[in-house]
Amino acid sequence: NAGVMQNPRHLVRRRGQEAxxxxxxxxxxxxxxxxxxxxxxxxxxMVYLQKENIIDESGMPKExxxxxxxxxxxxxxRIQQVVRGDSAAYFCASSPxxxxxxxxxxGTRLTVV
Amino acid sequence: ELKxxxxxxxxSMQEGKNYTIYCNYSTTSDRxxxxxxxxxxxxxxxxxxxxxxxxxxxxxxxxxxxTKARLSTxxxxxxxxxxxxxxxxxxxxxxxxxxxxxxxxxxxx
Numbered sequence: 742n743a744g745v746m747q748n749p750r751h752l753v754r755r756r757g758q759e760a761x762x763x764x765x766x767x768x769x770x771x772x773x774x775x776x777x778x779x780x781x782x783x784x785x786x787m788v789y790l791q792k793e794n795i796i797d798e799s800g801m802p803k804e805x806x807x808x809x810x811x812x813x814x815x816x817x818x819r820i821q822q823v824v825r826g827d828s829a830a831y832f833c834a835s836s837p838x839x840x841x842x843x844x845x846x847x848g849t850r851l852t853v854v
Numbered sequence: 855e856l857k858x859x860x861x862x863x864x865x866s867m868q869e870g871k872n873y874t875i876y877c878n879y880s881t882t883s884d885r886x887x888x889x890x891x892x893x894x895x896x897x898x899x900x901x902x903x904x905x906x907x908x909x910x911x912x913x914x915x916x917x918x919x920x921t922k923a924r925l926s927t928x929x930x931x932x933x934x935x936x937x938x939x940x941x942x943x944x945x946x947x948x949x950x951x952x953x954x955x956x957x958x959x960x961x962x963x
Binding site: 782789832836 | 858860885887894895896897899902942944948949950951952953954955956
């Protein structure tokens with residue numbers, strides 16, 4: 742059973758471009774969570790999705806950021822018109838139920854130049 | 855909002871000695887996690903603590919939880935070099951993890 746798969750592992754974007762980060766949860770997991778880790782900081786919750794539904798997006802910046810988890814395919818975190826402050830590691834986690842432990846992927850390290 | 859404070863933020867350990875990392879959280883939490891993160895890597899789950907008085911041990915690491923004091927500790931016994939990493943605690947209500955800022959541990963000879 743493969744773990745949580747994120748790709749790409751590293752992503753470089755110029756200011757103003759779009760970044761798309763993908764997350765395939767573990768088999769049997771329908772709950773996905775995205776977290777952001779700024780340099781030298783702990784992880785901060787961004788959004789919680791369950792197949793086709795956004796359950797909690799209270800940690801998402803109001804503009805430029807969106808997330809989806811379609812019926813088929815991976816969860817996508819999309820950042821439009823990236824700025825330098827978006828440079829961070831973005832981690833995805835998944836769980837079979839919201840009350841159970843979530844397991845983290847390897848993360849995508851976004852660098853905006 | 856559930857806030858989590860960890861201290862110290864940096865810990866230089868001498869091989870063979872014992873150390874403790876502290877994790878305080880602000881409101882009631884369902885569970886308390888400890889994770890290890892190596893540079894450029896993901897989070898490795900070390901312990902999940904569910905109830906007051908819970909104590910778990912794995913090798914040189916031991917974690918405990920006092921829900922009344924809203925305090926968890928990670929105790930390191932006889933530090934060795936391969937324990938060098940950043941350690942995070944995280945408290946949770948329902949699904950949302952609130953992380954501490956992390957403790958960067960360096961073990962020196």
